[in-house]
Amino acid sequence: MAVNNKFSIIFLFAVMSASTSFGQSYNADVEAKISMSTNNEFIEITGIALNKSEITQSLRYVLSVIKKNSENSNSAKNDQSGRIVLEPSEKKELSTTTINADVKDRVIILLLIYDINDNIVGKDRVVVNDTPEANDNALQNIMEDNNLPIEPTSNSESKIANEDVNQEGRDGIELSGIVTEDTKTKAGMDFYKLFYSNYSSKNINGSKVVSISEMIALGNNTKIQVKVDNALVWEFFARPKYDYLKSMADVAVQRVNAYFQNMEKNARNVRRY
CATH class of the missing domain: 2.60.40.2420 (Immunoglobulin-like)
Incomplete structure (x- = not known):
């Protein structure tokens, strides 16, 4: 029995060392x-x-x-x-x-x-x-x-269970997951709905306000801009086709999510240094 225990300890140490070394x-x-x-x-x-x-x-x-x-x-x-x-x-x-x-x-x-x-x-x-x-x-x-x-x-x-484990060091009131809309055409409104549905389903819940705005461009075209806290992350010329608007909404959600991830990464680097 003692030999088996010794072998088990040696084997466990080897597994631990191998896992750490890689x-x-x-x-x-x-x-x-x-x-x-x-x-x-x-x-x-x-x-x-x-x-x-x-x-x-x-x-x-x-x-x-x-x-x-x-x-x-x-x-x-x-x-x-x-x-x-x-x-x-x-x-x-x-x-x-x-x-x-x-x-x-x-x-x-x-x-x-x-x-x-x-x-x-x-x-x-x-x-x-x-x-x-x-x-x-x-x-x-x-x-x-x-x-x-x-x-x-x-x-x-x-x-610790008797502490508020959901505070995460935050003070005051924090609003998250907010998306605002300022569109002018049906295509703009359709894009906003597609974006918001995708954004909500992915549970991104960003800490900054995301704004969807539409402005008049050259000719009869309009341009849609997606901003996070006034920083432009995606823009494109509006078209009424559903598939096009959906693809633009998917790209916009990815860009917004990447923006929030970079914010968190930079915040961790600042805290580390």
């Missing part, structure tokens, strides 16, 4: 995100996937909730899984679950997203009721099950 990168092309909101009774947990690449992605996901009893060290794990297809720049809610808001046990929430070859491409993790001295066996088991390098849980990754 330096696998997560959330580069497909980003996994755990969103949490709370009320008086429950914490609602939602897994979200964002396709940051320019190609359609066929994916599967596993959203795990691992509860560790603080009294007897027993662990209970609940998985929700499924398959999705994400268009370029599309963001989609994957699955939702809840836990009691007054939970006292340590709870690990782990979202893993796999590509078509079953490689992990997206990963996010949140720990509720985390403490530095807490036993990490539950997290270690789930990481081992999915061939992930075992990483220490830092306090920055932890969220």
Whole structure:
């Protein structure tokens, strides 16, 4: 028995070392995100996937909730899984679950997203009721099950159940997902409707106002402009054909989403430096 245990430890160390040495990168092309909101009774947990690449992605996901009893060290794990297809720049809610808001046990929430070859491409993790001295066996088991390098849980990754986990450090009131319209023709209005439908379905929910405006151009033509916070991201000459307007709306949504992604990336770089 001792020999087998020793062999298991050596094998586990080898797997961990190999995983670390390859330096696998997560959330580069497909980003996994755990969103949490709370009320008086429950914490609602939602897994979200964002396709940051320019190609359609066929994916599967596993959203795990691992509860560790603080009294007897027993662990209970609940998985929700499924398959999705994400268009370029599309963001989609994957699955939702809840836990009691007054939970006292340590709870690990782990979202893993796999590509078509079953490689992990997206990963996010949140720990509720985390403490530095807490036993990490539950997290270690789930990481081992999915061939992930075992990483220490830092306090920055932890969220405490008795805090408002949906604040994310924001102050005051923030309006998001707003699209304004100032069109002059039926083609302009049709474009606005197509854009807004696509924008809403992808759950982009940008933090800046998106404006759709139409202006008179040369001759009898009109030009449609799409701006984010007064920054021009896309413009084109209007035509009444549905297929043309739909293709322009698709491109405009991709451009707007890319604009918001660059904003978030630049904000993270500023915070890092």
